[in-house]
Amino acid sequence: MHILPIASGKGGVGKSLVAANLAIALAQAGKRVVLVDLDLGGSNLHLVLGIHSVPAGIGNVIQQSSVQLNDVLMPTDYPNLLFIPGDAEIPGIANLNNKQKLMLLRRMKQLDADYVIIDLGAGTSFNTLDFFLSSSHGIIVTTPTPTAIVNAYLFLKNAVFRIITNNVKRKSPGGEYLERVKKEGTQLQRMNITTIMQQLQLHDPDSYSKVSQALTRFQPRMILNMLEDPKDAQKANRLRRSCSQYLDTELEHLGIIYRDDLQDVALSSRLPIISYKPNSVLSQALYRIADKVLQSTEDDEDLMDIQTIEESYANAGIEAEIDFQAKIDYIEDLLHAGALSTGDLIETIKNQQLEITQLKKQNMLYKTKLVKAVQQGYKI
Structure with missing residues (x-):
């Protein structure tokens, strides 16, 4: 079973729409999929799926020890796809303690599914970061706008520092070094990853080895959403370079998705775009991403080499050109047919x-x- 957490550095980048449609595409491929709304405090994924009301959800599992995740699984209109709502209306649901968080992670890993797709809230809270790090290959959704790119980088930066702090014991020499850095007034996150790793290797070889192994396993993936022009695809390279240079992390490119007004029409109709118009450029882009997910998760433990990552960015540029031409052809067809x-x-x-x-x-x-x-x- 593969866990696919989907996150974003900021809201409004289409994260939930990607999660819902990707879940449907994988289900249509014959995989057993469970879609989990973990945007705690702001869950609305059920609306994207066309579900008007939810009788129970994550909040019931957290507040009532007798309620299991299987008890709140909801059927959907899509074969092979089950849904777990988030229960945003329960007070305090967004503020999980460590015990509750570990309980949810453990139970999600016990679900009978090929894929568990987790729609996370935007931002860098510890809960969001820890759920994102429940998989080595979490997906971050962003757009070509400068603010979205910066926020995506900051999210991944926080994730890297979370990996470091999670793998260094507080009372170990490495833990004491990190605490000393904080007390000296130097903000830990302003320090270069290379510098921190060098100091860990010097002060605490055991912690250094543990952190190094954890960082090697961390191979996040990106989806660039809401493109307007093929040139927008190049902006993903800036994010990749920043992650490689400053975070010592390689970021795979899963694909691009163009902005399409059809998405708004589908959303107002309470239908995912894949169901509303499966042959649209937007839907085909999502199917293409689903195919890549299916291929890449055949062996989730394989480490991706640098050549494969290079190819993922080259392919994204080609996909941007192809999809842009498809959009132009579609508009021309509508114009010639009199529909536009x-x-x-x-x-x-x-x-x-x-x-x-x-x-x-x-x-x-x-x-x-x-x-x-x-x-x-x-x-x-």
């Missing part, structure tokens, strides 16, 4: 130009803040 009037086409272009203008403003704001930060001597 000239006025509709003009309105579509106007909306795209407005979105591009907003992105440019956001980019300028980000650049201004970055310049100020550099001038003030701030280092990431």
Whole structure:
């Protein structure tokens, strides 16, 4: 059984939509899939699946020791796919203690499924990071916007530091070194991973060995969502370079997904896009990602070599070009068939130009803040 946690550095990047549609695609491939809503405090994944009300969920499992995860499994309209709701309305559900967290992880690993897909909340809380690290190959969803890319990097950075602190005992020489760094006023997360590992090797070889093994197993994957242009695919390389240079972590590229207004129509109809329009460019991109997941999880313990990661980024660029041309061809077909009037086409272009203008403003704001930060001597 494979656990696939799906996270994001910030909200609004389409994480839940990816989780739901990926779960359906894997189920359609004949795999037994359980989709878990662990966006605790803000769970709404049931709405994406078209489920109007949930009788019980994660909150009942946490608050009542007699309730098991199997007791809150819900059938869906999709064969091979079961769903566990999150219960956002239960007060305090987002603030799990360590015992509750370990209990949920243990029970999820006991589910009768080929894949357990976990939709996590956005951000870098310890609970989110620990659920993300329940698999060596967690998926982070981001978009080409500068803020989303930075937040995705910060999420992975927090995950790496969580791996370090989880594998160094507090009272060990390495633990004492980390505590000393904190007390001296040097923020741990501003330090380079290489420096920390060198100091661990010097002060605590046993902890260094343990952390090194854990970091070697950490091989996260990325999905770049809401593309507008094939050039957007290149922005993933910046994230990859930052992870490689500063986190000593290689980030695999699972694929790209273009922005499509059909997604909003499908969502308002309470239907996942794969069910609403399976032949759309968006749906085909999700099926393509599902195929990669199926191929890569044949042996979850295999370490991915650098050549395979290089190929994943090259393929993403090719996929961006192909899908962009498919979008253009689709619009032309609608126009020639009379299903799309000239006025509709003009309105579509106007909306795209407005979105591009907003992105440019956001980019300028980000650049201004970055310049100020550099001038003030701030280092990431």
